[in-house]
Amino acid sequence: xxxxxxxxxxxxxxxxxxxxxxxxxxxxxxxxxxxxxxxxxxxxxxxxxxxxxxxxxxxxxxxxxxxxxxxxxxxxxxxxxxxxxxxxxxxxxxxxxxxxxxxxxxxxxxxxxxxxxxxxxxxxxxxxxxxxxxxxxxxxxxxxxxxxxxxxxxxxxxxxxxxxxxxxxxxxxxxxxxxxxxxxxxxxxxxxxxxxxxxxxxxxxxxxxxxxxxxxxxxxxxxxxxxxxxxxxxxxxxxxxxxxxxxxxxxxxxxxxxxxxxxxxxxxxxxxxxxxxxxxxxxxxxxxxxxxxxxxxxxxxxxxxxxxxxxxxxxxxxxxxxxxxxxxxxxxxxxxxxxxxxxxxxxxxxxxxxxxxxxxxxxxxxxxxxxxxxxxxxxxxxxxxxxxxxxxxxxxxxxxxxxxxxxxxxxxxxxxxxxxxxxxxxxxxxxxxxxxxxxxxxxxxxxxxxxxxxxxxxxxxxxxxxxxxxxxxxxxxx
Amino acid sequence: xxxxxxxxxxxxxxxxxxxxxxxxxxxxxxxxxxxxxxxxxxxxxxxxxxxxxxxxxxxxxxxxxxxxxxxxxxxxxxxxxxxxxxxxxxxxxxxxxxxxxxxxxxxxxxxxxxxxxxxxxxxxxxxxxxxxxxxxxxxxxxxxxxxxxxxxxxxxxxxxxxxxxxxxxxxxxxxxxxxxxxxxxxxxxxxxxxxxxxxxxxxxxxxxxxxxxxxxxxxxxxxxxxxxxxxxxxxxxxxxxxxxxxxxxxxxxxxxxxxxxxxxxxxxxxxxxxxxxxxxxxxxxxxxxxxxxxxxxxxxxxxxxxxxxxxxxxxxxxxxxxxxxxxxxxxxxxxxxxxxxxxxxxxxxxxxxxxxxxxxxxxxxxxxxxxxxxxxxxxxxxxxxxxxxxxxxxxxxxxxxxxxxxxxxxxxxxxxxxxxxxxxxxxxxxxxxxxxxxxxxxxxxxxxxxxxxxxxxxxxxxxxxxxxxxxxxxxxxxxxxxxxxxxxxxxxxxxxxxxxxxxx
Numbered sequence: 008x009x010x011x012x013x014x015x016x017x018x019x020x021x022x023x024x025x026x027x028x029x030x031x032x033x034x035x036x037x038x039x040x041x042x043x044x045x046x047x048x049x050x051x052x053x054x055x056x057x058x059x060x061x062x063x064x065x066x067x068x069x070x071x072x073x074x075x076x077x078x079x080x081x082x083x084x085x086x087x088x089x090x091x092x093x094x095x096x097x098x099x100x101x102x103x104x105x106x107x108x109x110x111x112x113x114x115x116x117x118x119x120x121x122x123x124x125x126x127x128x129x130x131x132x133x134x135x136x137x138x139x140x141x142x143x144x145x146x147x148x149x150x151x152x153x154x155x156x157x158x159x160x161x162x163x164x165x166x167x168x169x170x171x172x173x174x175x176x177x178x179x180x181x182x183x184x185x186x187x188x189x190x191x192x193x194x195x196x197x198x199x200x201x202x203x204x205x206x207x208x209x210x211x212x213x214x215x216x217x218x219x220x221x222x223x224x225x226x227x228x229x230x231x232x233x234x235x236x237x238x239x240x241x242x243x244x245x246x247x248x249x250x251x252x253x254x255x256x257x258x259x260x261x262x263x264x265x266x267x268x269x270x271x272x273x274x275x276x277x278x279x280x281x282x283x284x285x286x287x288x289x290x291x292x293x294x295x296x297x298x299x300x301x302x303x304x305x306x307x308x309x310x311x312x313x314x315x316x317x318x319x320x321x322x323x324x325x326x327x328x329x330x331x332x333x334x335x336x337x338x339x340x341x342x343x344x345x346x347x348x349x350x351x352x353x354x355x356x357x358x359x360x361x362x363x364x365x366x367x368x369x370x371x372x373x374x375x376x377x378x379x380x381x382x383x384x385x386x387x388x389x390x391x392x393x394x395x396x397x398x399x400x401x402x403x404x405x406x407x408x409x410x411x412x413x414x415x416x417x418x419x420x421x422x423x424x425x426x427x428x429x430x431x432x433x434x435x436x437x438x439x440x441x442x443x444x445x446x447x448x449x450x451x452x453x454x455x456x457x458x459x460x461x462x463x464x465x466x467x468x469x470x471x472x473x474x475x476x477x478x479x480x481x482x483x484x485x
Numbered sequence: 486x487x488x489x490x491x492x493x494x495x496x497x498x499x500x501x502x503x504x505x506x507x508x509x510x511x512x513x514x515x516x517x518x519x520x521x522x523x524x525x526x527x528x529x530x531x532x533x534x535x536x537x538x539x540x541x542x543x544x545x546x547x548x549x550x551x552x553x554x555x556x557x558x559x560x561x562x563x564x565x566x567x568x569x570x571x572x573x574x575x576x577x578x579x580x581x582x583x584x585x586x587x588x589x590x591x592x593x594x595x596x597x598x599x600x601x602x603x604x605x606x607x608x609x610x611x612x613x614x615x616x617x618x619x620x621x622x623x624x625x626x627x628x629x630x631x632x633x634x635x636x637x638x639x640x641x642x643x644x645x646x647x648x649x650x651x652x653x654x655x656x657x658x659x660x661x662x663x664x665x666x667x668x669x670x671x672x673x674x675x676x677x678x679x680x681x682x683x684x685x686x687x688x689x690x691x692x693x694x695x696x697x698x699x700x701x702x703x704x705x706x707x708x709x710x711x712x713x714x715x716x717x718x719x720x721x722x723x724x725x726x727x728x729x730x731x732x733x734x735x736x737x738x739x740x741x742x743x744x745x746x747x748x749x750x751x752x753x754x755x756x757x758x759x760x761x762x763x764x765x766x767x768x769x770x771x772x773x774x775x776x777x778x779x780x781x782x783x784x785x786x787x788x789x790x791x792x793x794x795x796x797x798x799x800x801x802x803x804x805x806x807x808x809x810x811x812x813x814x815x816x817x818x819x820x821x822x823x824x825x826x827x828x829x830x831x832x833x834x835x836x837x838x839x840x841x842x843x844x845x846x847x848x849x850x851x852x853x854x855x856x857x858x859x860x861x862x863x864x865x866x867x868x869x870x871x872x873x874x875x876x877x878x879x880x881x882x883x884x885x886x887x888x889x890x891x892x893x894x895x896x897x898x899x900x901x902x903x904x905x906x907x908x909x910x911x912x913x914x915x916x917x918x919x920x921x922x923x924x925x926x927x928x929x930x931x932x933x934x935x936x937x938x939x940x941x942x943x944x945x946x947x948x949x950x951x952x953x954x955x956x957x958x959x960x961x962x963x964x965x966x967x968x969x970x971x972x973x974x975x976x977x978x979x980x981x982x983x984x985x986x987x988x989x
Contacts, residue, residue, distance in 0.1 A: 393626075405669055414670060425662055429651070436650075440646065477556055
């Protein structure tokens with residue numbers, strides 16, 4: 008057995024993030040309290056630099072390295088850049104919120120940086136071991152971030168719940184992975200793919216492993232019936248953390264599903280399609296119905312996430328390249344929308360006021376028509392109303408589902424999306440049709456305002472010109 | 486040559502971009518916002534006039550086509566074009582918007598810029614609905630239209646506006662999402678999103694039935710047909726005058742247009758098999774809703790119900806085709822029904838718009854829509870009373886007004902189908918006359934009812950302007966409908982020819 012020096016350029020962006028994470032950790036320890044901004048700046052710069060590095064070092068061909076544990080391909084690159092940009096945006100939106108609550112500490116950003124690193128590893132995983140490594144790095148950072156506000160009982164409770172359920176799900180996933188390793192004799196997803204294709208599809212151990220794997224993926228995505236953590240964690244965590252937690256990790260979870268199911272277990276598509284159909288219908292149903300009953304916007308968005316995961320699964324379960332690229336488009340656009348929605352909650356909050364109840368949005372059109380317009384665009388987009396991008400995402404997954412002759416599933420999906428429209432409309436009606444007693448002007452830092460405007464307008468612009476992003480998704484899957 | 490310009494794109498995007506500009510002009514400069522809105526709406530109307538003058542009435546093919554790739558990975562095109570069905574509706578849209586802008590001039594004081602912007606953007610979207618030849622593009626315009634209407638009713642509406650606007654949005658949303666599934670399904674059959682390709686798509690009987698039902702739900706809610714009409718009275722009563730005018734004059738027509746553009750040509754066999762259903766529902770709308778209109782005490786509600794009854798005539802005319810073709814074997818009588826339905830749509834657009842504007846004029850003065858709060862208006866507002874009586878007569882289908890032409894054509898074609906259908910449809914002439922004339926009697930004539938009415942001032946120049954223009958159009962189309970009929974004639978012939986051939 009010979010030892011080859013691996014090609015380190017493959018993981019140059021990851022190395023950069025890791026190094027910068029360690030640097031910030033050290034530097035921050037010696038920074039006085041009033042200069043914590045410095046670590047924020049370094050973190051933001053490293054995120055941008057890593058994204059740039061990915062773009063510059065993009066390879067024309069798919070390349071597997073590090074003894075088959077790491078893959079660099081177009082889909083991975085696109086998803087990683089998205090993860091980094093979303094993380095960057097989430098930190099810009101969340102910064103002032105954290106400062107007002109005395110949570111602006113170096114640890115927060117270091118944890119965020121390591122979470123981003125975990126997501127990147129996960130996105131590029133080509134072995135069951137790398138999958139688990141990336142997933143755990145991400146999850147551990149998120150558990151700690153939820154508990155950032157250690158004096159808040161709800162945040163601590165949320166963190167505890169998240170940790171216990173998350174550990175359970177990781178255990179399930181690990182159990183499933185070990186079965187698959189046992190049945191296929193390899194950790195390498197490429198080899199597993201061959202074995203699954205060549206071997207007996209009814210192999211009981213493989214199917215057994217697959218079930219546990221789907222449970223793990225369902226948990227990370229937040230699909231019903233593995234959704235229990237989502238409402239409590241979204242609600243309990245500080246909004247800045249909810250924003251981060253609800254956005255970039257969804258991209259990673261999509262990558263997880265793609266690497267394990269679409270890449271590794273494509274040969275057993277017929278088996279996992281059945282499971283995902285159940286998860287998808289349940290998620291769309293429960294998410295949309297329970298969201299109606301919520302009076303807290305963060306909680307409502309949590310249930311809306313569950314519903315959107317149901318839609319996203321539609322793309323994956325179709326099992327075609329068109330379906331995968333539709334799901335990828337759905338994930339990316341959903342993350343843009345949810346980042347904007349939480350960004351607006353953060354923008355409207357101030358010291359001692361969370362602005363996360365539905366009533367807090369009453370009369371926003373009178374207070375600040377521009378922010379109300381952005382929120383309206385985002386809400387109509389999440390409801391899937393054209394000409395906003397949410398419509399094209401829904402159209403793409405419906406198209407994928409109808410393509411594989413599951414017309415009934417498409418009908419179920421659109422009917423649930425009508426139910427979903429109601430609670431998004433409720434936000435719009437509070438903003439536009441109700442009067443508010445709150446006359447406080449909306450103040451926010453310039454960079455957050457500019458980015459939020461760009462974010463909201465992106466929903467509209469992508470809705471009118473969705474072609475390029477669709478083309479990117481199609482090209483990176485193909 | 487001006488007709489070489491991308492006129493359709495201009496008609497769509499000028500008001501949308503102009504509306505955005507009005508929005509950003511903000512509330513600080515109200516007079517500027519109003520003037521800008523008026524300029525844009527007039528300009529849009531002028532831009533679409535060359536469409537009419539340059540339109541070739543001798544052909545049923547799509548004209549003024551524009552086609553560019555929009556989402557190349559999904560095969561979606563930005564494809565526009567007009568034929569005899571869509572052109573009159575586009576003209577109606579741009580014309581009505583000018584009136585709506587003028588009608589909201591002094592009345593709307595709350596968030597003027599947003600109000601004007603909403604109507605301009607809506608105008609562009611509605612023109613887009615009528616001009617789109619790509620199914621996805623059509624759907625985008627079709628649904629996007631809901632957003633400004635939702636806001637218009639919700640922001641400037643009456644006391645129960647939130648209930649009304651939610652009902653409006655969700656009803657129409659439910660109707661249309663199933664159509665989306667049907668459109669995607671047909672895309673895979675035709676391998677194209679082009680509506681014209683859908684027309685030539687061969688579909689099995691069961692497929693046709695399901696697709697037709699999806700279309701039917703989407704468009705029946707929009708028309709609206711009994712029993713899915715209940716959103717309309719609520720939405721109308723709560724909407725501001727401009728919203729009511731747009732709803733009645735144009736939004737409802739989208740439903741009728743959908744039938745002739747999608748349901749009839751794409752699924753002719755299913756439409757034929759289920760035409761009994763549509764005809765029954767239309768007759769129920771004409772008779773039952775006519776009776777309902779009779780007992781209304783709110784003027785806007787009365788006109789809303791009368792709209793449903795009149796739109797029942799439209800769907801009746803469209804779906805008589807099949808039984809006429811079966812009974813007589815000839816296509817001329819069948820074409821008469823569709824043509825009558827189309828004329829009825831256009832004429833109803835003007836008349837119902839005018840009636841809602843009349844109610845708006847009264848409401849601005851006394852802030853009541855209740856019939857009992859009025860009476861003897863002729864004594865204090867003689868000029869207004871003259872207009873109101875004219876439009877009510879037109880609504881009742883008096884010969885010489887545009888309201889007569891469409892109804893007459895549909896009833897005439899009804900005789901080709903079955904004497905009973907013609908007879909039942911003819912009841913509308915009695916019922917329509919009953920509820921409108923009774924309205925006139927109670928509101929316009931009689932003694933001056935109260936001090937409020939006694940103190941009324943007659944209409945000013947601005948109000949006289951828009952009512953006068955509408956009166957001229959209603960009378961003009963009534964005595965000389967030929968310009969309208971000749972525009973749509975070839976397209977109607979072509980459609981009847983197309984659906985007389987089974988796709989099975």
